[in-house]
Amino acid sequence: MTRLTGRALRLTVFLGESDTWHHKPLYSEIVHRAHAAGLAGASVFRGIEGFGASSLIHTARLLSLSEDLPIAVVIVDTEPRVRAFLPQLDDIVTEGLVTLEDCEVIRYAGRGDDPGTTDTKGKKWL
Structure with a gap:
C-alpha cells in the first residue's frame, strides 16, 4: 500500500458526465489510468447542477433532466507523482x-490497515 502523509497535491478534473474516451465514460478512463500509474487514489463525484466554459447550466432537476451533469474526478498524491500523471490527461x-x-x-488508510497509526504530528488515530 502507498504511504501518504503530509504535503500532497490534489488534482481535480471537472468535466461532463457525457464526455467519453473511446466510447466509455471519460471519468472512468481517468480513474483507470490513475490506478495503472500507481497513484494513491481517485474518486469521482457527480454534481447536481453546474456550468462551465460553455455557460450552459446542467441540472438534475426533474423538469429539465440533463444527461450531462457535472463530474469531478479528484486525485491526491505527492506532487512529483501527480505532476508525472498530467501528460496522460493532455x-x-x-x-x-x-x-x-x-x-x-x-x-x-485502507480497510485492514493498522488502526493505531499516527499522523504527521504524532497523534494516535483509533
Whole structure:
C-alpha cells in the first residue's frame, strides 16, 4: 500500500458526465489510468447542477433532466507523482477544467490497515 502523509497535491478534473474516451465514460478512463500509474487514489463525484466554459447550466432537476451533469474526478498524491500523471490527461481531456491545489494529508488508510497509526504530528488515530 502507498504511504501518504503530509504535503500532497490534489488534482481535480471537472468535466461532463457525457464526455467519453473511446466510447466509455471519460471519468472512468481517468480513474483507470490513475490506478495503472500507481497513484494513491481517485474518486469521482457527480454534481447536481453546474456550468462551465460553455455557460450552459446542467441540472438534475426533474423538469429539465440533463444527461450531462457535472463530474469531478479528484486525485491526491505527492506532487512529483501527480505532476508525472498530467501528460496522460493532455491526451484525453479536450474540454473541461483541470486544477491543482496544495493540500495536507492527515490520514490515508485502507480497510485492514493498522488502526493505531499516527499522523504527521504524532497523534494516535483509533
